[in-house]
Amino acid sequence: MLRIAVPNKGSLSEPAAEMLREAGYRVRRDPKELVVTDPDGDVELFYLRPRDIAVYVGSGTVDAGITGRDLLLDSGSPAVEVMTLGFGASTFRYAARAGTITTVRQLEGLRVATSYPGLVEKHLADLGVSARVVRLDGAVETSISLGVADAIADVVETGTTLRQQGLEIFGDPILRSEAVLVRREDSADVAGFAVLRRRLTGVITARHYVMLDYDVPADLVEDACRLTPGLESPTVAPLANGTWCAVRAMVPRARTNAIMDELWDLGARAILVTDIAACRL
Numbered sequence: 460m461l462r463i464a465v466p467n468k469g470s471l472s473e474p475a476a477e478m479l480r481e482a483g484y485r486v487r488r489d490p491k492e493l494v495v496t497d498p499d500g501d502v503e504l505f506y507l508r509p510r511d512i513a514v515y516v517g518s519g520t521v522d523a524g525i526t527g528r529d530l531l532l533d534s535g536s537p538a539v540e541v542m543t544l545g546f547g548a549s550t551f552r553y554a555a556r557a558g559t560i561t562t563v564r565q566l567e568g569l570r571v572a573t574s575y576p577g578l579v580e581k582h583l584a585d586l587g588v589s590a591r592v593v594r595l596d597g598a599v600e601t602s603i604s605l606g607v608a609d610a611i612a613d614v615v616e617t618g619t620t621l622r623q624q625g626l627e628i629f630g631d632p633i634l635r636s637e638a639v640l641v642r643r644e645d646s647a648d649v650a651g652f653a654v655l656r657r658r659l660t661g662v663i664t665a666r667h668y669v670m671l672d673y674d675v676p677a678d679l680v681e682d683a684c685r686l687t688p689g690l691e692s693p694t695v696a697p698l699a700n701g702t703w704c705a706v707r708a709m710v711p712r713a714r715t716n717a718i719m720d721e722l723w724d725l726g727a728r729a730i731l732v733t734d735i736a737a738c739r740l
């Protein structure tokens with residue numbers, strides 16, 4: 460049975476559970492459940508703190524995990540990213556009181572508060588800046604006004620928390636993060652891992668694409684197929700009337716309406732869009 464570590468709390472936990480559910484796995488119903496066995500899916504889910512997941516995966520006690528890239532790199536654990544999962548996006552950035560510090564170089568000799576000391580120490584060392592990293596568990600933005608740090612390095616999503624504290628970002632982003640599937644660096648092929656990966660890829664594809672069906676006069680099929688090339692090649696079938704064809708192709712969800720307008724202008728009719736519930740490509 461494949462052992463998978465999943466976030467039990469925080470920003471990643473709901474979307475991770477939703478993704479596993481869509482991938483057909485049995486997920487927990489009660490937030491107090493810490494281990495869930497899914498005999499049909501042949502997996503065991505371990506609900507762990509997102510920060511700890513890379514550690515468990517790296518130690519080999521679980522076979523795979525869902526965590527944030529920032530948490531993975533901060534842990535320094537021998538686990539590697541296998542695929543991105545399309546949620547939990549954030550940037551990791553330096554910030555300070557508006558107008559005080561404007562470059563990373565200026566951190567020399569100063570104090571930087573963060574919940575990600577591994578990431579920050581490495582970043583500063585790579586730039587040859589020697590600053591004192593103050594490790595805090597959370598609410599890092601308050602550390603400057605409380606006098607324990609001169610700058611912070613933290614997750615920024617909308618920037619609201621920074622603004623509320625009168626802080627401003629400076630320097631380039633340290634990292635762009637999102638939720639990732641991880642496994643141990645040197646792990647041999649574990650039974651079931653390829654299935655997990657295929658299922659998650661199926662969920663991502665089903666979310667990103669819709670199925671488009673339409674009818675088009677036979678002499679316009681080539682032009683229509685240029686608008687909807689599908690992932691490999693669209694399915695084209697003759698209609699019973701002999702002069703029109705039915706075309707079926709996957710199109711990116713975000714472009715659905717633009718493509719429908721273009722098809723309509725070309726002369727296509729009966730244009731239908733359907734959600735893809737699941738897929739293996």
Ligand SMILES: Nc1ncnc2c1ncn2[C@@H]1O[C@H](COP(=O)(O)OP(=O)(O)OP(=O)(O)O)[C@@H](O)[C@H]1O
Pocket residue numbers: 468469470471509510526527528529530547548549597614615616617636637
């Ligand atoms: N707005 C956000 N705040 C915090 N983390 C976020 C946010 N958006 C995405 N993430 C990602 O979630 C992961 C952090 O997980 P963590 O469990 O610490 O989340 P959290 O929302 O901060 O939870 P907690 O309630 O424990 O503070 C990181 O990979 C981080 O990049």
Ligand SMILES: O=P(O)(O)OC[C@H]1O[C@H](OP(=O)(O)OP(=O)(O)O)[C@H](O)[C@@H]1O
Pocket residue numbers: 596597598599600613614615616617618619620621
């Ligand atoms: O840019 P924003 O959209 O404001 O989001 C980023 C904030 O959210 C997180 O804090 P969280 O709520 O997890 O609290 P914590 O600091 O206690 O972890 C993160 O640490 C930032 O403080």
Ligand SMILES: [Mg+2]
Pocket residue numbers: 597
């Ligand atoms: Mg947090």
